[in-house]
Amino acid sequence: MVRNVCVLGATGMVGQRFIQLLSQVPDFNIVNVAASEKSAGKRYEDAVTWHQTTPIPEEVRDMRIVNTNPDEISDDVDFVFASLPAQLAEPVEAAFAEKYIVASNASVNRMKENIPLVIPEVNPEHLEMMELQKDINGWDGCIVTNPNCSTIALTLTLKPLFDKYTFKRVSVTTMQAVSGAGYNGVPSMGIVDNLIPYIGGEEEKMQSETLHLLGKVNGGLVDRANFPLSASCNRVAVVDGHTESVSIEFEEDITVDDIEKTLSEFRGLPQERNLSFAPKQPVIVRKEEDRPQPRMDRDAGHGMSVSVGRVREDVFDNSFKYTLVGHNTIRGAAGASILNAQLISELYL
Amino acid sequence: MVRNVCVLGATGMVGQRFIQLLSQVPDFNIVNVAASEKSAGKRYEDAVTWHQTTPIPEEVRDMRIVNTNPDEISDDVDFVFASLPAQLAEPVEAAFAEKYIVASNASVNRMKENIPLVIPEVNPEHLEMMELQKDINGWDGCIVTNPNCSTIALTLTLKPLFDKYTFKRVSVTTMQAVSGAGYNGVPSMGIVDNLIPYIGGEEEKMQSETLHLLGKVNGGLVDRANFPLSASCNRVAVVDGHTESVSIEFEEDITVDDIEKTLSEFRGLPQERNLSFAPKQPVIVRKEEDRPQPRMDRDAGHGMSVSVGRVREDVFDNSFKYTLVGHNTIRGAAGASILNAQLISELYL
Amino acid sequence: MVRNVCVLGATGMVGQRFIQLLSQVPDFNIVNVAASEKSAGKRYEDAVTWHQTTPIPEEVRDMRIVNTNPDEISDDVDFVFASLPAQLAEPVEAAFAEKYIVASNASVNRMKENIPLVIPEVNPEHLEMMELQKDINGWDGCIVTNPNCSTIALTLTLKPLFDKYTFKRVSVTTMQAVSGAGYNGVPSMGIVDNLIPYIGGEEEKMQSETLHLLGKVNGGLVDRANFPLSASCNRVAVVDGHTESVSIEFEEDITVDDIEKTLSEFRGLPQERNLSFAPKQPVIVRKEEDRPQPRMDRDAGHGMSVSVGRVREDVFDNSFKYTLVGHNTIRGAAGASILNAQLISELYL
Amino acid sequence: MVRNVCVLGATGMVGQRFIQLLSQVPDFNIVNVAASEKSAGKRYEDAVTWHQTTPIPEEVRDMRIVNTNPDEISDDVDFVFASLPAQLAEPVEAAFAEKYIVASNASVNRMKENIPLVIPEVNPEHLEMMELQKDINGWDGCIVTNPNCSTIALTLTLKPLFDKYTFKRVSVTTMQAVSGAGYNGVPSMGIVDNLIPYIGGEEEKMQSETLHLLGKVNGGLVDRANFPLSASCNRVAVVDGHTESVSIEFEEDITVDDIEKTLSEFRGLPQERNLSFAPKQPVIVRKEEDRPQPRMDRDAGHGMSVSVGRVREDVFDNSFKYTLVGHNTIRGAAGASILNAQLISELYL
Structure with a gap:
């Protein structure tokens, strides 16, 4: 209708x-x-x-x-x-x-x-x-x-893992596109041959909104998910598409395959209901060693899919790292x- | 002479x-x-x-x-x-x-x-x-x-903290300049309106060399420092100057001031001996909310100082984050x- | 078929x-x-x-x-x-x-x-x-x-004017995208915070091919169009889309309106025959003072239209200037x- | 003093x-x-x-x-x-x-x-x-x-030629650095993977100021030099350093060598008087096929010299082209x- x-x-x-x-x-x-x-x-x-x-x-x-x-x-x-x-x-x-x-x-x-x-x-x-x-x-x-915008891309990748496993901690470092700040938000003097390691309020938003989204409704309030999440946010010379470098420490002893499979197979209500604006696959897992890249992958799923790559073991116990790219002004x-x-x-x- | x-x-x-x-x-x-x-x-x-x-x-x-x-x-x-x-x-x-x-x-x-x-x-x-x-x-x-190059900048900031405190873990995500790959190393097609979330061998080098540098000589071998260190490396559209987003978890209960003071006051043998190529201050601490930035800070100390900024508490226990910039082809x-x-x-x- | x-x-x-x-x-x-x-x-x-x-x-x-x-x-x-x-x-x-x-x-x-x-x-x-x-x-x-690639965009804008008026001379200065040189053609060291005022053989190609295209077949040869055409070619930090700054001196006394109308109304055989890959309008005239721009206009007509803007009088007699953008790897x-x-x-x- | x-x-x-x-x-x-x-x-x-x-x-x-x-x-x-x-x-x-x-x-x-x-x-x-x-x-x-800024760089290269030869016409197309517009002047959305073919008032300034500078004082007024000069101005993704593509038509029949020699040998009153802020050589002639480039050449003469390269014959009678780079916030x-x-x-x- x-x-x-x-x-x-x-x-x-x-x-x-x-x-x-x-x-x-x-x-x-x-x-x-x-x-x-x-x-x-x-x-x-x-x-x-x-x-x-x-x-x-x-x-x-x-x-x-x-x-x-x-x-x-x-x-x-x-x-x-x-x-x-x-x-x-x-x-x-x-x-x-x-x-x-x-x-x-x-x-x-x-x-x-x-x-x-x-x-x-x-x-x-x-x-x-x-x-x-x-x-x-x-x-x-x-x-x-x-x-x-940066929370949406991150949380789409955390959700299927969070449903299946227990997070001990999550760290994310973002490299965010200039379009996120509006047309006049980032002067070119700040971004040509440069990057800006600060986005006002962004780290706080990522840290609170993510836990809120993964929480449970309790009347008119939300009981937030309960794991420590650290975000560091940077602005880089990219027009559209936020890139995020993520590390997760799990309680469980799992594998790279478990993560890739969980992310690839993830489908939500919009997919079940076949909503026309929903991407077929909310999270796309790439196997190339140098993907995802913002210019190459931001338009995946017409800008509504998040691309994940470089899923690999981290040096900490039961820890894994990956890189994600999501379109900040479409999906975000x-x-x-x-x-x-x-x-x-x-x-x- | x-x-x-x-x-x-x-x-x-x-x-x-x-x-x-x-x-x-x-x-x-x-x-x-x-x-x-x-x-x-x-x-x-x-x-x-x-x-x-x-x-x-x-x-x-x-x-x-x-x-x-x-x-x-x-x-x-x-x-x-x-x-x-x-x-x-x-x-x-x-x-x-x-x-x-x-x-x-x-x-x-x-x-x-x-x-x-x-x-x-x-x-x-x-x-x-x-x-x-x-x-x-x-x-x-x-x-x-x-x-x-990325190890040098990181380790210069870790050394004074390592001497004074005990690290439980360290994580670093880099945003590295294109000059690090040599003149023809990074095609412009890969870096204009883009970034590349992969640098071959770089994460392994950072993870091993840093612990080696902080280790103790034992005959012809080195007993490496013993804490987990995780590195994630990215290439961004910057000519010179590597930026690194660092998080350290300490055993001790310390403060932002402790860290800033320790970094600012750090002097090594080259400073003691007044070597002409040594920067007066190996690590410069900046207080602006959006510094260090590679184009602005890479030339600090004639390219031989590392600039650190945004020293702040992290969400984990006894944890702190900061951003550093070091000149990759001079100091690095x-x-x-x-x-x-x-x-x-x-x-x- | x-x-x-x-x-x-x-x-x-x-x-x-x-x-x-x-x-x-x-x-x-x-x-x-x-x-x-x-x-x-x-x-x-x-x-x-x-x-x-x-x-x-x-x-x-x-x-x-x-x-x-x-x-x-x-x-x-x-x-x-x-x-x-x-x-x-x-x-x-x-x-x-x-x-x-x-x-x-x-x-x-x-x-x-x-x-x-x-x-x-x-x-x-x-x-x-x-x-x-x-x-x-x-x-x-x-x-x-x-x-x-740069010849195609230029000649599409010259053709309708050439058919109607007489050129005394044409000058063009290009600002060309890096994709024209192939994936590895332009190192990022040459293009970040920089431009390269030289593209091997490009000026010669533009100068000869354009006159050839506007010439008449004579058996197996072509009698080239006969007006002096000067090209200066530069490489800039743009992924796709060549921008060209053009100046034409005419024999006739015409107006900005004449040029804009001639360009806008131009249709060729592909449009007459409704070829599916032909753009509806080979040349699109824009009236904004700061267009066309490569990122904004390269995809006009699915990358097959050339966008022209800033049509204005030049200081020489019967002379006019304009800027064009054409997609170098699609139309070009x-x-x-x-x-x-x-x-x-x-x-x- | x-x-x-x-x-x-x-x-x-x-x-x-x-x-x-x-x-x-x-x-x-x-x-x-x-x-x-x-x-x-x-x-x-x-x-x-x-x-x-x-x-x-x-x-x-x-x-x-x-x-x-x-x-x-x-x-x-x-x-x-x-x-x-x-x-x-x-x-x-x-x-x-x-x-x-x-x-x-x-x-x-x-x-x-x-x-x-x-x-x-x-x-x-x-x-x-x-x-x-x-x-x-x-x-x-x-x-x-x-x-x-763009006039200064151009006029420094025109002056020695103007003193020796007669100009029939001059055309210049600029590719200007973002710093010329002030720190907030050019949004990064307009310049990453893009260029802007318009700078308000710039073409008019170049066209009038250049002729004024080459004119003769007559009481409190200036009798401007008398040749047609056309300027087209563009903004590109460069931090500092304006690049200009110049074409000059002369009355005289001269050579590339004449031009290079005239430019190289040019000295003015600041050089004669040994002013400390004057560059030794106001105009530096380069012979490489791909120079001058803004990042490489803007700092020549501590930012006070203009670099010229690619001096070559143009297709018009007695015409020559060259490319220049000058530092827009220092010399300019x-x-x-x-x-x-x-x-x-x-x-x-």
Whole structure:
């Protein structure tokens, strides 16, 4: 069934990705695009500095941008996709949630009581918090959030292992693409012949969101998974595609084959339900000694699969290392929200 | 006292660095440059494709290149600086060691019996193996090696901490510059909008050489330091300067201040002896949240200091993380050999 | 009608592009892949280091590679797509041409008597030389070549203007992508924080091939177009997509609008005949002040359109400047040969 | 004689370069650093985000920043080095010029009546306008400007040829470094695997400033040189160093040797007077087929020489092409002002 959707922050980088991706999915129909006052009233094409490599979709090109105000969007909207500046996200998403289901990329609401933080293959059961959220707030709609880009890629690879084995500790060092910071986020002076070993707030987000995603819903709260997880985050000269170097120490005595098999065979609810935006294989295992690489592997599964390679023993007891690559603005942002919406549409509407 | 030196592999990348750096140090005098048969007999300027950003030193420009043969170099040479292709290094360095002190960059001889693997600030006492080496082989000279580029930078930061505290484990993830692979080593197709999460043999070298350097000489062998060390190595779009993200778990309950103070105050024998090629401060601690960065910090201490930043607590017990940057072709290669030679000159000649 | 094809040099960069693109075109059926002796006999997947960002097409993955020998390929092949090393191209292409139509990327045969050098939108009538070529050599097949990558993009924009106006002179300065040199062609040391203002033979090729393409067939020869054309070629840190800064001095007094309209409205025989591999619009005119850009515009028309922007008056009399971007390994190499084959298939088979 | 100087805009990119370079020149003594209100009153080290690769000079580190106000700086200042935002430059430089000699980088004053626009090797005689400027305004000081970065490099190579031969036309296509736009000027999203074929106002500046510099002073005005000059400007993934592809058509029938000799032998007043900041050779001619390259050649002459290579015949009558590289933030900005000040100090103070 086709769902009507609205995109908030429609002229920003993630907003553009929403529009690009939604136009390729037949089960969503963009009926409104909203942006700041400066853009409201203008044709989308006139207001946006389009940074995608495919053209602005025909159906959006001439659409008038509306204000970021629930009263200005169509009543028959099913989902509101939001990628708003941090300071706006909290009040604006709440205002829209009175009436609509808001699929949000903002970090501010990610770990609040009653608000599900979801990766469809990882913790679809967290969506049950939506009802409580509606009831408590007296809303017709609700807010559903997706994690930070680097967390999504990591957690997709941890989930099948976590279900089968016991983690003693996990360490991850990221080499993240510049697109994650928005078009103007990283100056070229900082990234040509250079890298930046710091991304504000990123390590904290990875460390908390991952444990939250692997936790269990307990009323409107989540009992987090209980293992130490350390993240070190770096920005490198890559346009799209986060690379992460991961090490896991297990309780159990397992093998490289066990890990590769577990990751390769992993399928979640989106795969079972055949959601059109879900990749056939959430995690692809590569055997070449020098893969995955961001430019080569970020588009795997149309940007919705995470590629894993170099699975090998680490020097610590029962420890293994691997490298992963995930597309940060597809699987890690806009695509994550879209898949959340598809799952909600399938299960709850 | 001025020492006469010869450079083997003089037209290669590290050979060029040797020539560039040696020409800036008054206590060394280049008397011979050797290269492959193809180049032998030619003027240095005519044979080399010079890839340094300073001009070929005047005194070398017109020098005739000799064959890589001990008989072709001057009798009064004190040090032979060698950066040879892996397959040649073993026999050639041995041939030169019959007569000369060979300061070698090749990995093949690094952990052989009787051959010292040395960073002057870290394990100058390993040089005592030189005598045994001469005796056993009946040579007038000997071979002294320096470690792999990423190992040198790491070990300079581990040494002062290792002397004071007890390591339970160490993990490091590197983001290494392309110059480490030689001029033609990394195709631009692999590194523009990309990174390569694999460097052949590098993880093994870091894991073994570091423990060797922190070990104790026992006759002609070394009793390695005894803690687990895990290395994951990546190649990124940086010309010079390796960045390493390090995590250390200690036995002791220490603080960020303890670590920063220990690193800042670290001085080794080269500093005590005021060797001209030694940096004033082997390890520089930075307090900015986003430093060190390779382009900004690789030239600290004329490329001979390692910069450390982001010293912070890790999530594991008694664990700390930091980021380091070291110049891979100066401190990590040619400069390492030159400082070894200066120390030998000071202590033994 | 579906044509059977063979790809020579199938494991190289352009060979891989041939296989990737051909697998997307229903009117071609890959029946053989040929490569050097080293690869012959192996499964394609085992022999190739695949550098494309889409997976190896299913139908080729398990194909056995044959030797580059006309006797080893299937009799029912219609087209042989060749991208061979310069020194092999001449004898090998001739050998295959005895029996097959060879669509060649090699420069060696481009301007030989009786051999058409063709861009389908520019000079399809040059294909008439095929008959003479067959007759004179007594071959059943023939060789058809496509130009150098930077020439193709330039000439597609010159052709409609050349047909309507008279050129007094043309100057072009290129900023070319690294993929044009093959996977190992440009070391990253040469391109990170750098550019290389030289590409061997490229300026000469652009200067001669362009005039050849705009010339008239005269028996087995071509009377070249007669205006001075100057090319300066540079290599920059871009993966795919050549950018060219063009200036044209006309005899006539025209306007920016005349040029933009002429370029936008340009359609060639491939568009008239609706060839499936032809872009709807060979030249796309952009109005933004900072476009075209290689990463943003190289994929226009699935990589087969050339994007033009910044059309503006130059300071010389009746002179205009513009910037163009064309995909060098699609429109500029493999795609060019494929479109040549489609046109031949349409007109002659 | 040592001159006291003040730097305006001291925390910006060019301001930092001024401080870095001035601290290396014994004939200048920094007595004040000025910046915006936000920084005034702070220690320099605390106010600046230092982006140079050498440390903040000792003598400036602890200096208190003053407001950008002539009343706040020391009376004994001889030169004020200014690199101010465009909208501030006009009133602020005028205010300082009442009392001080202002060496300005701003474009707004470059071609005003009575204000000299000078490259010391090219048109030192334009400095004679200083007197008229003082008289007419009733100032004790005056404003002296230096050209745009890409103009300086170009004009240094045109000057010796222009003095000897007659130009019919000149065309230049630039490939400019990102540092020219300031630290935040070019987002990495625009430059990784990309280039931007547009720099606002740059083509106009090159076209007018070059002719102005080669013109003759006529009272308070300049009779510009009279030949058509066309500039096309592009931004590429290079940190420092502008590359320019130049073509000149001459009236005379000359040779490649004539050009190379004329460029190599060129010396200006700064060389005659042995100014310490002047490069020995303003233009260095290279003979390699692939030089100059920005990373390799930008530091020639401590960043004050322009390197020229690939001098060759062009296809037009009496036409020649070459490639040049000049350091855009040294020779093209801060270093240009410093050399202007040295020349004024030598000739007029």
